[in-house]
Amino acid sequence: MEKITLKYGDNSLELPLLEGTQGERAIDISNLRYSTGLITLDVGYQNTGSCLSSITYIDGDNGILRYRGIPIEELAEKATFTETAFLLIYGHLPNESERAVFSQRLTENSMIHEEMLRFFDGFPPSAHPMAMLSTMVNALSVYYPSFFTESFESVTFDMMAVRLISKIRTIAAYSYKHSIGEPYVYPKHDLRYCANFLHMMFSSPVKPYQVDPDIERALNMLLILHADHEQNCSTSTVRLVGSSRVNLYASICAGICALWGPLHGGANQRVIEMLEEIHTRGLSIEQCIAMAKDRNNPFRLYGFGHRIYKNYDPRAKILKRMCETLISKYWYDEPLTKIAMELERAGLNDEYFIERKLYPNVDFYSGLLYRMIGIPTDMFTVMFAIGRLPGWIAQWKEMHDTRPFKIGRPRQIYTGHTIRRYVPMEERQSDPEAQGD
Numbered sequence: 477m478e479k480i481t482l483k484y485g486d487n488s489l490e491l492p493l494l495e496g497t498q499g500e501r502a503i504d505i506s507n508l509r510y511s512t513g514l515i516t517l518d519v520g521y522q523n524t525g526s527c528l529s530s531i532t533y534i535d536g537d538n539g540i541l542r543y544r545g546i547p548i549e550e551l552a553e554k555a556t557f558t559e560t561a562f563l564l565i566y567g568h569l570p571n572e573s574e575r576a577v578f579s580q581r582l583t584e585n586s587m588i589h590e591e592m593l594r595f596f597d598g599f600p601p602s603a604h605p606m607a608m609l610s611t612m613v614n615a616l617s618v619y620y621p622s623f624f625t626e627s628f629e630s631v632t633f634d635m636m637a638v639r640l641i642s643k644i645r646t647i648a649a650y651s652y653k654h655s656i657g658e659p660y661v662y663p664k665h666d667l668r669y670c671a672n673f674l675h676m677m678f679s680s681p682v683k684p685y686q687v688d689p690d691i692e693r694a695l696n697m698l699l700i701l702h703a704d705h706e707q708n709c710s711t712s713t714v715r716l717v718g719s720s721r722v723n724l725y726a727s728i729c730a731g732i733c734a735l736w737g738p739l740h741g742g743a744n745q746r747v748i749e750m751l752e753e754i755h756t757r758g759l760s761i762e763q764c765i766a767m768a769k770d771r772n773n774p775f776r777l778y779g780f781g782h783r784i785y786k787n788y789d790p791r792a793k794i795l796k797r798m799c800e801t802l803i804s805k806y807w808y809d810e811p812l813t814k815i816a817m818e819l820e821r822a823g824l825n826d827e828y829f830i831e832r833k834l835y836p837n838v839d840f841y842s843g844l845l846y847r848m849i850g851i852p853t854d855m856f857t858v859m860f861a862i863g864r865l866p867g868w869i870a871q872w873k874e875m876h877d878t879r880p881f882k883i884g885r886p887r888q889i890y891t892g893h894t895i896r897r898y899v900p901m902e903e904r905q906s907d908p909e910a911q912g913d
Contacts, residue, residue, distance in 0.1 A: 477492050477493070478492075478493040479491060479492055479493055480493055480503060482508075482512075484512055484514065487512065489508070489511050489512055491503050491504055491505060491508070492504040494528075496528075498533055498535070502525050509887070515887045515889075517889055521712075525707075526707055526712065526715070526884075527707065527715065527874075527875065527878070528878070529706075529707075529871070529874060530544070530567070530874070531543070531544065531564060531704060531867070531870050531871060531874060532544075532704045532705065532706050532867070533545070534705070534706050534784055534785075536782070536784040536785040536786050536787065537786050537787060538787055539785060539787035539788050539789065539790045540790065541705075541790050541791065543560065543563060543564055543703065543704060544563050544564065544567055544568070546563070546569075548700075548701065548790055548791065548794070549790065549794065551563075551700050552697050552700050552701060552791075552794045553794075555700060556668070556669070556670075556696055557669055557670060557696045557699040557700050557703070557863070558578065558579065558582060558641075558668075558669050559575065560699075560700045560703055560866065561641055561703065561865075561866035561869075562574065562575070562578050564703060564704055564866045564867055564869075564870040565637055565866055565869050565870045565873060578638065581634075581635070581638040581642070582638055582641065582642045582669060583642075583665050585635075585638055585639045585642040585643060586642045586643065586645075586646055586663035586665070586672065587643075587646065587662065587663060588612075588619075588643050588646050588647060588650070589619040589620075591619065592612065592615060592619060593650075593660070595611065595612060595615060596608070596612075596650055596651070596654045596660075599654060601654065601655055601656075601657060602655075603654075603655070604854060605648065605651040605652065605655065605854055605855050605857075605858045606732065606733075606735075606736045606857050606858060606861070608647070608651040608654070609644070609647055609648060609651060609732055609858055609861060610729050610732040610733050610736075611729075612647045612651075613640070613644065613647065613725055613728055613729045613732060614725055614726055614729035616639065616640070616643065616725045617723050617725040617726060620636075620639060620725075633724075633873070636723075636724045636725070637724070637869050637873075640724070640725070640728060640865060640869065641865055641866060641869070644861070644862050644865055645669070645672065645673040645676070645862055646663055646676060648673070648855070648858045648859075648861075648862055649661070649673060649676035649677045650676070651855075651858065652677055652852070652855055653676075653677075655854075658680060659680075659681060660676075661675065661676045661677075661679045661680070662676070663675070663676055667687070668692070669696075670692050670695040670696050670699070671687040671692050673695070673862075674687050674691065674692065674695065674849075675687065677850075677851075678850060690801065690802060690805060691802075691849055693798075694798050694801075694802060694845055694848070694849060695849060697794065697795070697798055698795070698842055698845060698846065698859065698863060699859075699862060699863035700863070701791040701794060701795065701838060701842075701863070702838075702842075702859075702860050702863030702864050703863055703864065703866050703867050704864070704866070704867025704870065704871070705784075705864075705867070706784070708740070709734050709735075709737070709739075709740045710731040710732075710734040710735040710740060710741065710864065710868070711731065711864075711867060711868060711871050713730050713731050713733075713734040714727045714728065714730060714731040714868045714871055714872055715871055715872065715875050715884065716884040717730040717731075718872045718875060718876070719875065719881075719882065719883045719884040720883055720884075721883075724869070724872060727868070727872055728865065728868055728869070728872075731861075731864070731868045732861050735857060735860060735861055735864065736857055741856075741857040741860040741861065741864075742856070742857050743778065743779070743837075743839040744779075744838075744839040744840075744842045744843035744846070744856050744860070745843060745853055745854070745856045745857065746778040746779075746839075747778045747779040747816075747839050747840055747843045747844075748812065748843040748844070748847065748853055748856070749778075749853075750776070750777070750778045750779070751812040751815050751816060752812065754815050755811050755812060755815060761815075761818045761819060761822050762822075764777065764819060764822075765777075765819075765822050765823070765826055765828075768780075769828050777819070777823075778839070778840075779816075779836055779837060779839050779840030779841075780823055780829065780834045780835065780836060780837065780840065781832070781833075781834040781835070781837065782835075782837040785835065785837065786833040787833065787835060788835040788836065789835060789836065789837040789838050791837075791838035791842075792835070792836045792837055792838050792840055792841055795838065795841035795842055795845055796820075796836070796841050798841075798845060799813065799841055799844055799845055799848070802845070802848050806848075810847070810848070812844065812847070813844055813848075816840065816841070816844055820836050820840070823835075823836070842856075842860075843856055846859055
């Protein structure tokens with residue numbers, strides 16, 4: 477194994493140099509503190525690998541994304557979301573019998589415990605759907621208290637995984653129905669995964685929802701594209717929380733909370749809000765581009781650029797084509813879509829954006845597609861969570877399957893006071909500046 481030498485004063489330490497299957501290289505510093513007393517400082521973990529993983533590969537410079545080695549373009553075009561979920565969790569595409577069992581289990585677990593409906597009754601109608609989603613997912617550990625113990629091949633893990641994937645769409649749809657004051661619509665056992673979700677979201681007692689195949693395909697595609705994305709904020713959260721050996725439900729709840737933030741899962745909502753602002757203010761595309769380049773202007777052009785991709789986000793390309801398909805089929809004359817297309821054309825031809833490699837990312841088109849499907853804006857992050865769930869489960873499983881298993885415990889560089897003396901209250905009262913030495 478190739479090694480590098482770290483020199484510190486009169487001492488030196490040889491550190492292994494690891495290489496992944498796609499040529500990624502990393503310095504293994506696992507024994508650095510033990511051997512030297514030193515740690516590394518990497519705010520935001522931009523240069524730190526927290527694990528070895530065989531789930532997702534990203535090459536941001538060349539716009540490549542693969543799940544278990546399969547290009548995202550092939551999965552988005554040919555696979556279903558449930559097939560992709562199986563692939564991520566178990567490492568291979570299901571054969572016919574595996575697909576049948578997985579599908580049957582999803583169908584059988586689509587209902588939530590009737591007692592859990594009381595939780596919804598306790599939420600105010602104004603409650604954010606992500607708050608309801610995280611609460612209800614965590615509550616699954618109360619109503620379905622099976623905990624992972626030893627073997628990942630066990631029925632226990634299989635049932636926890638399929639229970640989460642199936643019930644999360646029901647919880648999400650019920651959250652929406654609760655927010656608009658409509659009665660809950662139960663899942664139907666003769667509908668596929670995405671069609672069932674659309675049925676629960678948009679059917680009413682007086683008017684059943686007719687599932688359009690293109691809308692169902694668009695939703696499948698959106699969920700597939702969100703299914704995993706390496707060690708992002710929410711995925712790292714699932715791993716870190718799960719490293720305490722807490723149950724899968726609690727780990728996923730933590731991931732949902734991390735995803736909620738506007739810098740992560742809420743980004744596509746920011747894109748829609750930006751497009752609405754442009755439309756409401758009557759801004760021209762030229763004005764928007766100029767304001768985006770002006771650092772002193774508070775206007776921000778959301779949906780361009782990505783921390784990982786320094787090329788066109790492959791997911792954005794796929795979603796753009798789906799947007800064009802739905803627009804041509806339904807003559808969808810929505811001003812925000814026109815603004816988005818014009819913004820993309822302007823950005824791709826502007827030297828400022830070209831030099832900085834600011835290309836449209838997945839958030840730029842995902843919000844528009846959800847809007848076309850009929851998903852309200854405050855549900856966008858919930859949809860992201862539904863899609864990302866199989867990736868979270870796969871990452872949780874992979875971490876627990878790794879030996880030696882270690883609880884996550886980052887280090888820090890302390891920058892506070894050195895030792896200080898305790899000042900009694902009477903001294904603090906008489907002398908407000910008496911805070912100790």
